[in-house]
């Protein structure tokens with residue numbers, strides 16, 4: 120267990136070693152237990168966490184905000200238009216000032232080529248920890264909740280499990296790459312064999328694939344990329360089917376939306392779930408396009424752990440804040 124995490128930024132879990140991540144997960148479980156028992160745990164009494172959102176959120180925002188209340192502190196919800204950011208105030212001036220008032224800052228900025236750079240610039244100047252609440256490349260707090268959920272569902276026995284992250288057909292808007300990228304990077308580090316499935320145009324960032332291959336090699340596990348959803352699902356222990364954009368193929372939104380229409384059969388349904396192991400679990404970070412990318416039967420079925428997964432956002436984020444702030 121690592122105890123010297125005060126002030127550590129969390130922009131990607133690639134910057135956190137396994138022992139540090141396990142420390143967050145241990146504390147998350149302890150805080151989950153205490154909440155269930157009604158035991159107060161005001162570990163961040165009188166402290167403030169700033170949440171700067173360039174895009175909207177249900178889970179991330181409310182898990183951080185409720186989490187800060189439960190830790191005895193307070194969370195401020197900020198947007199560019201409610202601050203001077205929309206008038207051009209840059210990351211250095213914003214974070215230098217906010218650090219004089221509070222104790223941590225989270226940022227969500229998913230604009231491709233902008234979001235991660237913005238938060239790294241903030242972290243360069245920040246005297247308080249910077250937490251990535253999702254950017255164009257990573258979504259570390261969702262990935263923390265996901266590994267916590269997998270460990271719970273398999274009683275800690277995750278080594279050698281087949282973890283599948285698959286693209287799905289969800290036509291309404293272009294989703295970021297941050298979720299599949301965080302998953303392919305993290306799951307092999309916990310000893311799982313990782314299969315990434317997507318149609319050819321829906322590649323992840325080449326640098327992320329290189330890092331994922333290196334992580335898998337270091338862990339002695341398999342990392343494979345396939346272009347067939349059914350092949351991927353075969354004998355899986357964990358399936359995580361969700362949509363993302365063809366952002367590495369085209370920067371034009373209309374073209375990216377048209378590409379989705381080529382693959383309407385990439386849907387998670389019971390027939391595909393039947394290809395997985397009998398004890399497999401279905402995961403989704405949500406929001407899910409109900410009845411489109413996944414059938415209601417699967418989403419509400421016995422394999423689905425989506426609400427436990429969403430709950431774990433709260434416990435994992437509380438642990439992350441308590442250890443770093």
Ligand code: CP
Nearest residue numbers: 176177178179404405
């Ligand atoms: N999974 C997730 O990040 O959800 P929100 O966009 O609602 O925060």
